[in-house]
Amino acid sequence: MNTAADNAIEVRGLTKRFGGRTVVRGISLNVRRGRIFGFLGPNGSGKTTTIRMLCGLLTPDEGEGTCLGFDIRTEADSIKRRVGYMTQRFSLYQDLSVRENLEFVARLYEMRDPVAAAREMIHRLGLDGREEQLAGELSGGWKQRLALGACTLPGPQLLLLDEPTAGVDPKARREFWNEIHALAAEGITALVSTHYMDEAERCHEIAYIAYGELLTRGTVEEVIDHAGLITYTVSGPHLNELQAELAKLPGVDMVAPFGASLHVSGRDERALEAAIAPYRSRTGLSWVRSEPSLEDVFIDLMSTARDNFQ
Amino acid sequence: MSVFRGFGGAGFRARTRAMVIKEFIQLRRDRLSFAMIVMIPLMQLVLFGYAINTTPRDLPTAVLLQERNDLSRSILRALENTGYFRITHQLDDAAAFDRLLASGDVLFAIEIPAGFERAVRRGERPALLVAADATDPVAAGSALSSLGQIVLTALQHDRAIPDAAAPPFEIRNHARYNPAAKSSLNIVPGLVGTILTMTMLIFTALSVTRELERGTMESLLSMPITPIEIMLGKIVPYILVGFIQASLIVGLGILLFGVPVFGSLTLLAVLSTLFIATNLSIGYTFSTVAQNQLQAMQMSIMYFLPNILLSGFMFPFAGMPVWAQWIGETLPLTHYLRIVRAIMLKGATIGELQYDTAMMFGLMLIAMTIAVARFRRTLD
Numbered sequence: 001m002n003t004a005a006d007n008a009i010e011v012r013g014l015t016k017r018f019g020g021r022t023v024v025r026g027i028s029l030n031v032r033r034g035r036i037f038g039f040l041g042p043n044g045s046g047k048t049t050t051i052r053m054l055c056g057l058l059t060p061d062e063g064e065g066t067c068l069g070f071d072i073r074t075e076a077d078s079i080k081r082r083v084g085y086m087t088q089r090f091s092l093y094q095d096l097s098v099r100e101n102l103e104f105v106a107r108l109y110e111m112r113d114p115v116a117a118a119r120e121m122i123h124r125l126g127l128d129g130r131e132e133q134l135a136g137e138l139s140g141g142w143k144q145r146l147a148l149g150a151c152t153l154p155g156p157q158l159l160l161l162d163e164p165t166a167g168v169d170p171k172a173r174r175e176f177w178n179e180i181h182a183l184a185a186e187g188i189t190a191l192v193s194t195h196y197m198d199e200a201e202r203c204h205e206i207a208y209i210a211y212g213e214l215l216t217r218g219t220v221e222e223v224i225d226h227a228g229l230i231t232y233t234v235s236g237p238h239l240n241e242l243q244a245e246l247a248k249l250p251g252v253d254m255v256a257p258f259g260a261s262l263h264v265s266g267r268d269e270r271a272l273e274a275a276i277a278p279y280r281s282r283t284g285l286s287w288v289r290s291e292p293s294l295e296d297v298f299i300d301l302m303s304t305a306r307d308n309f310q
Numbered sequence: 311m312s313v314f315r316g317f318g319g320a321g322f323r324a325r326t327r328a329m330v331i332k333e334f335i336q337l338r339r340d341r342l343s344f345a346m347i348v349m350i351p352l353m354q355l356v357l358f359g360y361a362i363n364t365t366p367r368d369l370p371t372a373v374l375l376q377e378r379n380d381l382s383r384s385i386l387r388a389l390e391n392t393g394y395f396r397i398t399h400q401l402d403d404a405a406a407f408d409r410l411l412a413s414g415d416v417l418f419a420i421e422i423p424a425g426f427e428r429a430v431r432r433g434e435r436p437a438l439l440v441a442a443d444a445t446d447p448v449a450a451g452s453a454l455s456s457l458g459q460i461v462l463t464a465l466q467h468d469r470a471i472p473d474a475a476a477p478p479f480e481i482r483n484h485a486r487y488n489p490a491a492k493s494s495l496n497i498v499p500g501l502v503g504t505i506l507t508m509t510m511l512i513f514t515a516l517s518v519t520r521e522l523e524r525g526t527m528e529s530l531l532s533m534p535i536t537p538i539e540i541m542l543g544k545i546v547p548y549i550l551v552g553f554i555q556a557s558l559i560v561g562l563g564i565l566l567f568g569v570p571v572f573g574s575l576t577l578l579a580v581l582s583t584l585f586i587a588t589n590l591s592i593g594y595t596f597s598t599v600a601q602n603q604l605q606a607m608q609m610s611i612m613y614f615l616p617n618i619l620l621s622g623f624m625f626p627f628a629g630m631p632v633w634a635q636w637i638g639e640t641l642p643l644t645h646y647l648r649i650v651r652a653i654m655l656k657g658a659t660i661g662e663l664q665y666d667t668a669m670m671f672g673l674m675l676i677a678m679t680i681a682v683a684r685f686r687r688t689l690d
């Protein structure tokens with residue numbers, strides 16, 4: 001039954017259409033057990049739809065695969081018992097207290113002592129003293145923690161976390177990621193979708209999706225290397241005007257602001273060098289050859305993808 | 311059948327229980343619904359109570375006395391003592407009678423014929439003529455039904471007419487304008503059924519759509535719970551609620567309107583529970599079919615209408631055209647009304663109620679099967 005001992009997720013060619021519009025196009029993913037897998041992409045790119053297909057909440061129109069060794073089409077019940085899914089929108093009961101929500105989950109999963117399990121989780125989440133507060137009255141950060149607690153409570157082997165840190169302050173975000181790493185250390189696999197670039201750095205592996213298409217995947221270094229972008233960082237005065245000028249040049253594929261400077265990138269090294277040559281001697285500007293950021297890579301991938309799919 | 315997979319077993323019980331507890335807590339927190347449980351029956355009973363006026367008071371009455379003696383005075387006093395009748399006209403002329411009734415000045419006209427007392431004493435069972443304006447059948451009915459006893463009491467106490475097996479006179483009543491006048495007692499048992507139909511539907515008709523609209527369905531569906539467990543979890547708490555409501559209505563009916571319960575209260579309780587569960591299942595079915603809460607509400611109202619009109623609550627079932635009776639037979643309220651009326655008013659036992667009980671049970675199973683089959687396990 002378990003054909004993929006090493007992979008928690010193994011899917012090929014997942015496709016989903018809503019009313020004739022293809023929202024997810026032939027996505028294939030392998031996620032090794034015990035890894036934290038970052039699922040990046042802009043809003044509306046199909047992250048939620050893909051995750052829902054992984055846990056049996058949506059039926060793929062095409063494609064197949066397994067989650068924890070169970071077929072995503074025919075063994076959704078077995079998957080549900082072993083997967084913790086944290087929805088993008090808070091989906092616990094707002095009119096139930098923290099404790100009641102956790103006890104409900106514990107009972108649904110037939111845990112032996114739901115009351116004790118809930119109490120332990122409240123402690124682990126640092127929610128002591130708030131257990132009788134209604135979930136709907138918690139702040140955004142606490143809601144996210146509670147939702148994570150609820151989906152880890154039954155001891156799942158795989159976590160599917162859909163934008164768990166959206167709209168949460170930086171401190172809560174850091175704590176959230178620490179918690180995910182702590183869970184991974186216990187052997188849990190986590191697939192985390194996000195649109196924060198900096199969170200990619202906290203993942204063992206990432207995949208980038210845009211317009212329903214998987215554009216790239218690998219470790220952060222692999223993704224950057226693979227993109228084959230040549231990037232210069234330029235700083236100096238009047239960068240706004242400079243950005244507009246540079247963007248029009250042939251050989252320059254992308255110009256993006258980066259802090260107080262600009263990242264100027266191109267795929268063809270010689271064409272890029274030729275394009276920027278007249279500007280390199282301009283007084284006041286300083287040019288440095290540098291590594292493209294993940295963001296540069298994604299923006300570049302997206303603009304290429306848009307040309308292909310739109 | 312695949313939709314009933316996972317029925318039974320420890321896991322089934324644990325998950326259903328989880329769902330029941332959750333629903334109970336949510337119900338407790340929902341002040342509005344909670345108020346509705348008590349307020350709807352109270353409001354309906356009180357409103358209907360005044361509207362249907364089951365204990366009519368001071369109904370204007372004309373009497374035509376063909377003989378004036380102690381007996382007729384005694385009867386008049388007894389009539390007024392009940393509070394039902396207020397004698398507004400004393401006449402000597404039968405033509406005035408009809409005029410008063412037709413104009414609506416009086417609702418009753420009672421004629422004590424000449425030689426009434428003598429005929430009573432001789433055991434000739436003379437007729438006491440009563441004409442009633444039965445356009446309001448309820449008011450007329452209950453006053454009429456008490457008339458015989460009033461006159462008898464007057465005869466026995468004041469005139470020392472000996473007790474006999476049969477009353478020593480006959481009331482020849484003539485209900486005008488609405489010959490099918492029905493007893494008011496039909497109405498209160500009917501109210502039990504209609505109030506339960508309405509509130510139970512409202513409770514479950516929103517249950518699934520509410521979870522969909524609040525987004526909680528996505529979480530719920532990602533957990534290992536089956537449609538049948540969700541359904542039972544959402545129905546069971548309200549059975550208790552419905553039971554409390556039914557007790558409230560029956561209790562108030564007995565207290566406020568003096569409705570008798572001739573049959574077994576236990577049987578009434580058991581069959582009422584079945585009726586409650588049937589309505590909850592139908593409401594739940596609506597919530598699995600509707601796209602949103604508004605649609606679910608509209609479906610409930612659409613369902614409520616034929617229940618009111620074709621179940622025998624508003625109009626006598628036997629008087630409806632055959633096609634309407636067929637529709638009526640598919641409504642749980644029709645069967646429940648027969649059951650409640652039979653138990654409360656006729657003292658019926660389960661043996662006589664088998665058909666209606668089986669029909670309610672069957673309708674419940676059909677509703678549940680549709681609900682479980684219709685329940686969408688994915689968000690597709």
Ligand SMILES: Nc1ncnc2c1ncn2[C@@H]1O[C@H](COP(=O)(O)OP(=O)(O)O)[C@@H](O)[C@H]1O
Pocket residue numbers: 018023041042043044045046047048049050689
């Ligand atoms: N149930 C649905 N019906 C129709 N369109 C949908 C549905 N769910 C998602 N979509 C569309 O599919 C696209 C991808 O959505 P989603 O998977 O939520 O993206 P993401 O999670 O990356 O923001 C969006 O354009 C969205 O409007």
Ligand SMILES: [Mg+2]
Pocket residue numbers: 044047048049088162163
């Ligand atoms: Mg999303």
